[in-house]
Amino acid sequence: MGQIRALAAADIPAVAGLFQKAFRRTDAAPSDAFVACLRTLYVDHPLVHDSLPSLVHESKAGISGFISRHRLPMQIGGRAVNGALFGTIMADKGAGHSLIGPKLLKAALAGPQDFSFADTTSDISRTLGQRLGCTPLPSHSLNWLRIIRPTQWLADQVTQRFRPFGLLAPVAGAADDMLRRRIHPNRPRWFAHGAQNAAKGAATTDIGAEKFAALFLALSRRFALQPRWDCEDITTLSRQAMEKRLFGTPHFGAVTDQHGTEIGCFLYHLKKGSTARVLQVLAAPGVEGVVLDALITNAADKGAAAVIGRTEAWLMEAMLGRRIGFTNTASSMVHSRDADILAAVTRGDVLLNGFVGEQWSPMIGNRFE
Incomplete structure (x- = not known):
């Protein structure tokens, strides 16, 4: 046997x-x-x-x-x-x-x-x-999706299966630009993100892996169950996570409020005109929605057709009302006999998925022919 x-x-x-x-x-x-x-x-x-x-x-x-x-x-x-x-x-x-x-x-x-x-x-x-x-x-087992440029997103989905449809990308992009200009920022739409939409009260700055590591460390302290890592550990994982050739260029971002206080950070990969794939997002307590808006706006400004990420318990409430859809392609699960750990997981006071998961792995987003 x-x-x-x-x-x-x-x-x-x-x-x-x-x-x-x-x-x-x-x-x-x-x-x-x-x-x-x-x-x-x-x-x-x-x-x-x-x-x-x-x-x-x-x-x-x-x-x-x-x-x-x-x-x-x-x-x-x-x-x-x-x-x-x-x-x-x-x-x-x-x-x-x-x-x-x-x-x-x-x-x-x-x-x-x-x-x-x-x-x-x-x-x-x-x-x-x-x-x-x-x-x-x-609450950790769903993919969330926010469509920004609907025609371009649909064309990209079809092109992944039938490459000749890639010739339609310029036409799709022009159609979406016209649509986005017509969307009122105070009237969010399910299948588009207006060109004037912005994260109110927040600003986003491009950063590197080292700065992202420092923010990750600071913002993860809000959780009862959190990684026992230092900046060097997170920087190492960040640099490994950057190498996802099928997903595009990595983008690290820091989010600050109107007072210049750092309230969030994120990492996503993007091929312009395609989907921005969020590997990690973190936010300070009470400003999850602001950071989420900043992430989506940043990806939209860089040419994303849509933004996709993995849900986490602490982020679910902020997604309400933001015209985000959900699907399930893989699930998260936990096993423990530790009462404190199970209690933290049950109330969602944990940092799981993203870097505290398998998404940083080079097995995801690469080919090895």
């Missing part, structure tokens, strides 16, 4: 091959770039820790299953705790063992961590996790 053990560096080529079978439906050898990425991500990464290694299932035929784990050093009420960030889980269907996936997840949940968290679970993984005692987090 095989055994479950910690991932070793020598396993990486086999794990890459398993990725090929499980997700790309091919037996073709993985590229050197992909193997190197997995080695960096699961062996050499700063969030890899000996106490919480990724796990493999090994049978007579070799590596037949894998689940990734990264250590999340966190704190709650001044008490240090450690989370385990779960990512990819996969099994070789040809290995003849239908329980490889459940066994891997059960073994990973039984580790020394104070809580386990995943934000990219499929419907199958979510159902399996619930059977093993995990709790789904609906």
Whole structure:
């Protein structure tokens, strides 16, 4: 039946091959770039820790299953705790063992961590996790979407499947410019964002990874359950998160109020004329809506057709009335026996998703041919 053990560096080529079978439906050898990425991500990464290694299932035929784990050093009420960030889980269907996936997840949940968290679970993984005692987090499991240039956004969606439609982009852009000029700023529309819309009482400044790290650290202190990171840790993750070639150019922003006080920050990727993909947004208490408006306006000014991000509990109320739509493509879930952690999660007093999740990973937003 095989055994479950910690991932070793020598396993990486086999794990890459398993990725090929499980997700790309091919037996073709993985590229050197992909193997190197997995080695960096699961062996050499700063969030890899000996106490919480990724796990493999090994049978007579070799590596037949894998689940990734990264250590999340966190704190709650001044008490240090450690989370385990779960990512990819996969099994070789040809290995003849239908329980490889459940066994891997059960073994990973039984580790020394104070809580386990995943934000990219499929419907199958979510159902399996619930059977093993995990709790789904609906307010962390939705993609939010704000359309800015509707014709351009629709053309971009079609072009991703049928490239010749890209020739319509200039026409779509001109049509949206006319539409946006006609939208009154005090009358928000579901499928457009007016050219005159602005974040009232706020200003946005382009910043770098180091400044973003400092703001991330300061603004995350509002949460009961927060990362136990320093600026260097966040800067490292930020620079890794910048490299998402399929999503476009990274944009870091700082938001200040009318007094010049820094009240928010964000990071998104954008290809002009396409969708701005928000990886992280943070705001001081009470000004979540102002920061959200500043983020959307900033992306609109840089040519975004739409803005998409992942919901978080603390941001949900601010989204009301802002003509934002929601979809679900992957779910977040948590597992813990710590009463303080579960209480913080239940009331939404946590920083999860974004950097405290898997979205910084180079596996998201890149190709490795």
